[in-house]
Amino acid sequence: MSPFKYSYNAIVFTGEDFTTQARRLSRFGYDAIELVGEPDWYDFAEVRQVCADFGIVVSSICSMFSTERDLSHPDVERRRKGVDYCREIADMAAEVGAPIMIAAPSVWNKMHPLAPLDQERELAVENLQTAGEYANSVGVGIAIEPWNRYETYFINRLDQALELLAELDLSNAGVHGDMFHMAIEEGSIAEAYARAGKHLTHTHIADSNRAAPGTGNSDFKPVLQTLRDIGFDGYLTMELLPATADPFGWVKEGRAEEFKDSYAEQSIAYLKRIEQELS
Numbered sequence: 001m002s003p004f005k006y007s008y009n010a011i012v013f014t015g016e017d018f019t020t021q022a023r024r025l026s027r028f029g030y031d032a033i034e035l036v037g038e039p040d041w042y043d044f045a046e047v048r049q050v051c052a053d054f055g056i057v058v059s060s061i062c063s064m065f066s067t068e069r070d071l072s073h074p075d076v077e078r079r080r081k082g083v084d085y086c087r088e089i090a091d092m093a094a095e096v097g098a099p100i101m102i103a104a105p106s107v108w109n110k111m112h113p114l115a116p117l118d119q120e121r122e123l124a125v126e127n128l129q130t131a132g133e134y135a136n137s138v139g140v141g142i143a144i145e146p147w148n149r150y151e152t153y154f155i156n157r158l159d160q161a162l163e164l165l166a167e168l169d170l171s172n173a174g175v176h177g178d179m180f181h182m183a184i185e186e187g188s189i190a191e192a193y194a195r196a197g198k199h200l201t202h203t204h205i206a207d208s209n210r211a212a213p214g215t216g217n218s219d220f221k222p223v224l225q226t227l228r229d230i231g232f233d234g235y236l237t238m239e240l241l242p243a244t245a246d247p248f249g250w251v252k253e254g255r256a257e258e259f260k261d262s263y264a265e266q267s268i269a270y271l272k273r274i275e276q277e278l279s
């Protein structure tokens with residue numbers, strides 16, 4: 001029996017009906033799907049029904065923060081929208097039975113602080129705390145995700161996320177390691193996961209080129225060995241995106257065809273082969 005549960009981030013399926021998405025993942029042996037944090041894109045009753053029909057669950061919600069909804073923005077209105085957005089995503093997670101929502105203390109592509117860094121950090125802690133308490137009240141965990149230096153000035157490595165986590169007073173919060181960002185920022189992906197230990201509640205799996213595992217230069221064996229050794233019981237969630245500085249734009253334009261059937265099938269098959277080599 002596999003020591004892992006597998007999920008796939010649905011952003012690259014944008015534009016497809018939900019049944020097509022769920023059928024694909026079920027066919028290739030996935031346990032779950034990670035939904036995009038855009039509640040308007042989904043009919044929650046349909047998600048529950050279709051997932052049940054295909055024998056998969058929703059692992060997680062990948063929140064999409066923007067300049068309009070930023071937990072650490074010096075402008076009070078944008079911070080409020082950031083917190084409101086987190087509440088909405090927590091409700092979405094609860095509706096579809098997802099145990100985890102991803103939380104980012106800053107927004108994608110914000111390359112400089114807009115206020116002194118200490119101040120933004122305090123705001124991030126305060127608002128992650130508020131968002132996390134709400135998520136807890138609806139039975140959802142929050143996972144803090146670092147992004148690489150070309151996507152944020154703020155939290156780039158897991159040790160920084162762990163420091164932030166230590167400032168929160170939440171039993172439902174953990175850290176989330178995305179292998180694409182880690183391949184750029186961590187000395188060793190496996191060692192960074194090992195240091196996170198029991199605080200690691202979610203993962204995004206990708207090769208160094210953000211394509212299917214096995215197509216880049218990350219070494220998956222020590223990574224899977226570590227995840228198994230630390231008793232990671234969350235989902236190995238493929239988050240694969242096109243090789244461009246504007247991956248979300250490319251996805252919207254339909255330039256991610258190989259990320260549907262081809263990479264979904266290849267990714268899980270590759271990792272299941274590595275599983276056989278673990279001690």
Ligand code: LER
Pocket residue numbers: 062108145147151178204239
């Ligand atoms: C999201 O999970 C992520 O990894 C980022 O690159 C920003 O979307």
Ligand code: MN
Pocket residue numbers: 145178204239
């Ligand atoms: Mn990610």
